[in-house]
Amino acid sequence: MDTFEAIAARRAVKHYDPTHRLSEDEIAQLMQAAVLSPTSFNMQNWRFVLVRDPQVRRRIRAAASDQAQVTDASLLLVLTADLKAWAREPARYWTEAPAAVSEVLVNWMGPFYDGKDQLQRDEAMRSCGLAGQTIMLAAKAMGYDSCPMIGFDPEQVAEIINLPPDHVIGFLVVVGKGIEPAWPRGGQLPLDAVVVTDRFA
């Protein structure tokens, strides 16, 4: 599917065929696309939790205001990130780079993030946002619908997925075979409400 077509056709779909599941090949195609998303310093800080166990999905649904798509969609992903990815063997993010480049980047990462809790968290949310859009556009191009979700209790979901210390949840994404169209777009702001030239007035 054409990229612009996927961008325009991607909508937050809430109702899914509960009997449909993605094939293993489709899941692999989706995740292989996801990991081509950019991350700062190529640190690939996302950790994608692919929830397959129906019981785990039911528990997450209960922690997400009982929204049906959590169990009904073909696939449930919890997008999480490792806040300390920058500190965990960072040389592995640059194995293919020239040694000089790798060394500079690896030596820069530590001081860039060390002790900066807010920056580490920002990085988690940025990376999850970038990868989440890749996943949703790829899903659309595969003929599927998706829905990004933040309406859940993050502490409960963290407990259900056994989220490690120093990790944080970005958001949930479901992917599947939509059976009802999304609502019409809710109310697009005009471009001039969101695009500023050069500097804010």
Next chain:
Amino acid sequence: MDTFEAIAARRAVKHYDPTHRLSEDEIAQLMQAAVLSPTSFNMQNWRFVLVRDPQVRRRIRAAASDQAQVTDASLLLVLTADLKAWAREPARYWTEAPAAVSEVLVNWMGPFYDGKDQLQRDEAMRSCGLAGQTIMLAAKAMGYDSCPMIGFDPEQVAEIINLPPDHVIGFLVVVGKGIEPAWPRGGQLPLDAVVVTDRFA
């Protein structure tokens, strides 16, 4: 361009033809794609600063370790977000929705975000991430390269673009005509290092 092709071909390109500029139509096409990105509650909290003034671009370059792509690329965007979008006339995000739906959502937004500074900031970073990937994939589909950037002094850039109170910078994105290919991918982690099934061990 096919969506998967755009996802695979998008790389962080650092070297651009400094004589090339996007046409007004191309800029409009890119921004119209950007605003189709999802936001929580459809609140469209991104504020895209399109930096056209060469002097402003030079100042931002100086605040970004003198990285050449800040001035050389055809387009420089500062992706920012309004932390208080949820509180600014939220009914406008749902003008096309049935009144009952609109009312529920609008009444839910306030309590969802009020007083939750970290959640507001997370939302800014998530939205910038989602829209940033849309912009970079759309740029690729238009035949352009791009580069997301966090290597800059956020306080200096905030001052240069006159960032209003209650707004935050997500990251920079440049778009243009690349003249040197990106480095080979630095070191892709294996899928099983970033994909977890059901729950963390």
